[in-house]
Amino acid sequence: MQMTDLIDIDEGTLSREIFSSEDIFRRELERVFVPAWSFVGHTSQLARGGDFFLSRVGPEPVIVTRDEPGAVHVLLNSCRHRGMPPCRYDSGNAAGFTCSYHGWSYGLDGALTGVPKLKERYQGRLEREKWGLIRARVCVYYGSIWATFDDALPSFEDYLGADMRFYLRTLLQGPDGDDDGYEVIGGIVKWQVPCNWKFGAENFAGDHYHGYSHISVERLSIGLSGKTSRHNFAAAKTPRQAMSVADPLRGHTIRASVYKALAAYDPQEGAPDAVNDYYRACHEARQRRLGDRSRLMIHGGVIFPNTHFNSAGRTTIGLWLPLGAGRTEVWRWLFVPRSAPDIVKDTLREYYLRYAGPAGMVEQDDMENWTAAQRGTEGMIARKYPFNFQLAMGLSRGAREDEWLGSEVTITEDVAEHNQRAFYAHWARLMAGA
Amino acid sequence: MTAPADRATALDALLLQVEVERFFSAESELLDERRFDEWLDLLHEDIRYWMPIARNMRFDRPETEYTRQGDEACWFDEGKDVLRKRVLQIQGGDHWAEEPRSRTTHLVANVRVEAAEGGDIAAKSRFVVSACRLDHDVDLFVGKRVDLLRREHGALKVLRRTIYLDQSVLLSRNLTTFF
Numbered sequence: 001m002q003m004t005d006l007i008d009i010d011e012g013t014l015s016r017e018i019f020s021s022e023d024i025f026r027r028e029l030e031r032v033f034v035p036a037w038s039f040v041g042h043t044s045q046l047a048r049g050g051d052f053f054l055s056r057v058g059p060e061p062v063i064v065t066r067d068e069p070g071a072v073h074v075l076l077n078s079c080r081h082r083g084m085p086p087c088r089y090d091s092g093n094a095a096g097f098t099c100s101y102h103g104w105s106y107g108l109d110g111a112l113t114g115v116p117k118l119k120e121r122y123q124g125r126l127e128r129e130k131w132g133l134i135r136a137r138v139c140v141y142y143g144s145i146w147a148t149f150d151d152a153l154p155s156f157e158d159y160l161g162a163d164m165r166f167y168l169r170t171l172l173q174g175p176d177g178d179d180d181g182y183e184v185i186g187g188i189v190k191w192q193v194p195c196n197w198k199f200g201a202e203n204f205a206g207d208h209y210h211g212y213s214h215i216s217v218e219r220l221s222i223g224l225s226g227k228t229s230r231h232n233f234a235a236a237k238t239p240r241q242a243m244s245v246a247d248p249l250r251g252h253t254i255r256a257s258v259y260k261a262l263a264a265y266d267p268q269e270g271a272p273d274a275v276n277d278y279y280r281a282c283h284e285a286r287q288r289r290l291g292d293r294s295r296l297m298i299h300g301g302v303i304f305p306n307t308h309f310n311s312a313g314r315t316t317i318g319l320w321l322p323l324g325a326g327r328t329e330v331w332r333w334l335f336v337p338r339s340a341p342d343i344v345k346d347t348l349r350e351y352y353l354r355y356a357g358p359a360g361m362v363e364q365d366d367m368e369n370w371t372a373a374q375r376g377t378e379g380m381i382a383r384k385y386p387f388n389f390q391l392a393m394g395l396s397r398g399a400r401e402d403e404w405l406g407s408e409v410t411i412t413e414d415v416a417e418h419n420q421r422a423f424y425a426h427w428a429r430l431m432a433g434a
Numbered sequence: 435m436t437a438p439a440d441r442a443t444a445l446d447a448l449l450l451q452v453e454v455e456r457f458f459s460a461e462s463e464l465l466d467e468r469r470f471d472e473w474l475d476l477l478h479e480d481i482r483y484w485m486p487i488a489r490n491m492r493f494d495r496p497e498t499e500y501t502r503q504g505d506e507a508c509w510f511d512e513g514k515d516v517l518r519k520r521v522l523q524i525q526g527g528d529h530w531a532e533e534p535r536s537r538t539t540h541l542v543a544n545v546r547v548e549a550a551e552g553g554d555i556a557a558k559s560r561f562v563v564s565a566c567r568l569d570h571d572v573d574l575f576v577g578k579r580v581d582l583l584r585r586e587h588g589a590l591k592v593l594r595r596t597i598y599l600d601q602s603v604l605l606s607r608n609l610t611t612f613f
Contacts, residue, residue, distance in 0.1 A: 088490065089492055187486075192605050192607070216523045217523065353511055354519075364529070364531035364609075365530045367608055368531040
């Protein structure tokens with residue numbers, strides 16, 4: 001399998017085969033998903049010692065725990081004896097986990113703590129310290145929890161790179177610009193889509209172009225107040241420059257806008273006064289805290305390969321979980337600012353529910369389109385003709401006047417497939433074994 | 435032999451049972467015939483339409499199995515204003531997840547009137563909803579419903595609807611159907 005036959009970044013073309021071939025999918029699991037750091041959850045889900053929840057690292061099921069001293073662990077949810085998941089509850093609080101098959105028990109840190117008939121039948125020869133749950137490397141980054149099972153991978157900070165550290169830190173700042181400013185709403189939204197995981201990833205990576213998908217919600221005013229456009233930033237009167245930002249070395253991508261001036265808060269029309277009062281105070285606090293950088297608004301993006309997020313007034317983080325070439329499970333965490341009064345949290349929660357996921361009036365049309373696109377990758381004739389990724393090719397700029405946008409990233413302003421090209425170029429390098 | 439007073443009470447209960455079952459059947463008919471405006475008319479202006487998300491939790495924490503209303507992530511947790519927008523979205527011809535339209539069949543069964551006080555009637559039921567669209571897509575939604583109906587000017591309206599879907603991870607790409 002030659003990657004050069006499948007993808008031509010200079011021409012902006014990509015074989016449909018990469019979405020439908022099971023051979024390519026199996027190779028992705030090994031070459032793209034193993035050497036990757038993945039978002040697994042948030043520290044607000046682990047308030048107390050003994051708290052745990054289930055998550056995934058690529059296709060691998062994991063338990064995320066907080067032990068009694070307070071350390072966060074990410075453990076492969078697979079008993080070392082016969083592979084059963086020792087934890088079968090989505091979340092809870094426990095002293096440890098006991099496999100339901102033969103009763104092997106593990107602590108919150110994964111240590112093998114109990115084995116039936118240890119003395120009598122293993123005759124003291126079972127080396128318990130070698131048979132704990134497989135532990136992932138863990139990094140807690142401004143409240144978000146990340147994990148990988150690849151010992152050869154650089155640290156999470158180096159995996160992000162300096163520029164993406166800035167963007168991810170900004171994403172996790174509350175609307176007032178304070179670090180680690182969010183908490184997760186209870187209940188993770190999980191659903192399956194009959195399409196390849198990359199349709200979701202490339203859409204979140206950089207699709208400023210698919211406004212047509214969502215024309216129905218533009219006429220219905222489903223924004224924060226339920227009385228304006230689906231995007232809260234539509235209320236802002238200050239001109240802004242939309243841009244696609246990509247780290248070409250690492251494949252991470254950001255959709256962003258930069259406002260052309262530091263301006264006063266523009267209220268969300270129709271929102272309760274208490275909501276506007278909160279966001280006005282946050283807007284001013286953020287400007288004081290971040291100065292010129294508060295002109296940046298992150299719309300969303302992808303930490304390579306499958307951690308995706310939306311922002312710009314709707315902070316959600318999710319995973320595209322690969323089930324097969326043509327099937328993806330999506331997990332989505334919904335965030336509200338820690339510092340917000342209940343009325344803001346309630347308003348945001350209702351906004352998320354009518355916007356995002358399979359019951360969301362916006363994302364329903366994404367899922368429909370990706371499903372249909374998947375079918376377009378399956379025919380033997382259709383597969384002879386590549387997809388087109390030529391939007392705004394050659395219009396990228398390297399460095400910009402706003403040096404804080406980063407020195408390693410490349411940027412294309414306005415609508416572009418800049419980020420998708422960066423995403424697939426990195427994907428192709430990994431698939432080629434680079 | 436039933437005493438006349440008991441018989442009258444039993445008959446009242448039977449009539450109410452039939453009225454509620456007919457109401458749910460008529461509602462299903464409106465949805466399956468895509469007469470969404472008329473369906474909206476059956477909903478109380480203050481309706482809370484709620485479908486929580488099912489989680490897999492320990493046996494001794496049953497209260498956490500479904501996400502909480504007004505607080506946690508849910509499939510739906512909304513009032514009539516949003517439901518009205520969902521109808522307008524489907525009716526516009528530009529909501530691709532429902533264009534072309536799905537063909538739905540709503541079955542409501544095991545209807546039990548739990549309580550009737552004043553004008554309010556609490557009823558439990560089971561539902562099977564089949565939604566087919568395009569050439570191959572079949573979605574099947576099965577679960578339990580708890581309704582609070584309120585009689586206003588002689589007509590029943592849905593004041594609270596709780597929809598407990600049996601699935602945890604939603605195995606369908608979309609929930610564009612009303613329950």
